[in-house]
Amino acid sequence: MEVPFVDLRAQYESIRPQLDEAMTGSVMKFNFIGGESVSKFEKQFRVAVNSNYCISTGNCTDALFAALKVLGVGPGDEVITPAFTWISSAETISLCHATPVFVDVDPQTYTIDPAKIEEKITTKTKGIILVHLYGQAAHASVIRDLCLAKNFFLIEDCAQAHFTREGNKYAGTFGDAGAFSFYPTKNLGAYGDAGCLITDSEDLAIKTRRFVNHGALKKDDHLIEGFNSRMDSLQAAVLLTKLPYLNGWNAGRRVNGDAYNRLLSGIPEVTTPYVRPGTEHTFHLYVIRCERRNELRQFLESKGIQSVVHYPAALPNLPAYRYLNHSVKDFPVASLLQHQVLSLPVYPELSPDKIEYVCESIKAFYSH
Numbered sequence: 001m002e003v004p005f006v007d008l009r010a011q012y013e014s015i016r017p018q019l020d021e022a023m024t025g026s027v028m029k030f031n032f033i034g035g036e037s038v039s040k041f042e043k044q045f046r047v048a049v050n051s052n053y054c055i056s057t058g059n060c061t062d063a064l065f066a067a068l069k070v071l072g073v074g075p076g077d078e079v080i081t082p083a084f085t086w087i088s089s090a091e092t093i094s095l096c097h098a099t100p101v102f103v104d105v106d107p108q109t110y111t112i113d114p115a116k117i118e119e120k121i122t123t124k125t126k127g128i129i130l131v132h133l134y135g136q137a138a139h140a141s142v143i144r145d146l147c148l149a150k151n152f153f154l155i156e157d158c159a160q161a162h163f164t165r166e167g168n169k170y171a172g173t174f175g176d177a178g179a180f181s182f183y184p185t186k187n188l189g190a191y192g193d194a195g196c197l198i199t200d201s202e203d204l205a206i207k208t209r210r211f212v213n214h215g216a217l218k219k220d221d222h223l224i225e226g227f228n229s230r231m232d233s234l235q236a237a238v239l240l241t242k243l244p245y246l247n248g249w250n251a252g253r254r255v256n257g258d259a260y261n262r263l264l265s266g267i268p269e270v271t272t273p274y275v276r277p278g279t280e281h282t283f284h285l286y287v288i289r290c291e292r293r294n295e296l297r298q299f300l301e302s303k304g305i306q307s308v309v310h311y312p313a314a315l316p317n318l319p320a321y322r323y324l325n326h327s328v329k330d331f332p333v334a335s336l337l338q339h340q341v342l343s344l345p346v347y348p349e350l351s352p353d354k355i356e357y358v359c360e361s362i363k364a365f366y367s368h
């Protein structure tokens with residue numbers, strides 16, 4: 001049996017006529033950047049996550065960068081961000097000529113550990129970027145309260161957390177702004193790069209809109225210098241077609257996550273994902289912690305099962321951050337996770353027999 005890590009073709013086939021019509025219709029307008037489908041998607045997405053403003057961008061990394069710039073982050077500033085995540089949050093801080101200050105992650109949720117933030121605060125701290133990793137809700141309300149008390153900004157990286165909730169509040173709506181990715185394999189994926197920033201602040205919304213469009217809200221009206229990061233009409237047409245299915249697809253991922261939890265529960269070498277009470281996980285990734293991770297991965301590969309490591313190195317341990325002179329002892333949880341985490345296929349179209357096959361293969365690996 002072959003079990004791919006993702007299957008974008010299966011999703012396409014499930015709504016093929018609608019997607020084909022949307023894409024052809026979009027091209028036939030011969031208006032390729034921005035336009036009606038982009039503003040329609042911005043409106044539908046912000047309504048879906050209950051936010052006042054949505055500014056589309058070329059990708060999520062740009063949305064994070066734009067948010068930091070319009071919040072005034074610059075040389076000499078420090079911004080706190082988790083030690084274990086994708087590189088975007090940290091590299092955009094550096095792009096602003098500020099310093100990323102890493103905080104270790106919570107050993108249960110794998111998101112930034114609120115108890116370890118305080119000790120990293122200095123007079124240079126300007127704000128925090130948290131990450132809702134794997135689709136798990138980070139401790140956003142606790143961290144928002146800390147930010148309000150200290151007059152810090154809070155940006156949420158929601159690239160893996162479309163419709164993730166804490167209580168009835170969506171990821172991205174706790175802080176000043178939330179950045180989303182619509183990279184093709186995300187829970188809501190375009191057919192190319194795309195992203196957006198959501199915010200409840202009119203001021204932040206206007207400044208971001210200006211910044212991502214060469215500093216101009218209208219043609220030739222360059223009030224400031226900005227840069228260019230906009231959503232293609234074609235991507236908006238794809239996203240508008242897919243958005244109504246997102247809740248169902250997320251539910252499918254949760255069903256698959258539950259099946260894995262059940263079938264893997266008796267294996268002492270495997271720890272299944274924790275879900276924080278009072279939150280809704282959207283399982284962008286189903287990540288186990290396991291012993292002999294690399295060997296297990298190879299064994300699964302030999303059985304036709306694809307798995308991926310998110311991530312093989314905590315950010316402070318990457319060559320890119322060697323200049324910060326951190327040691328693995330500074331981030332014990334993140335530095336352990338990098339050796340233990342393994343992401344199993346969890347896409348909504350994954351069939352129960354494939355999940356059983358994956359779990360039986362894992363059992364077989366640990367029984368000899």
Ligand SMILES: *Cc1c(COP(=O)(O)O)cnc(C)c1O
Binds near residue numbers: 058131180182195
């Ligand atoms: C995918 C991802 C990003 C980057 O998104 P792009 O749209 O590719 O820029 C940022 N943060 C996290 C946590 C991600 O998973």
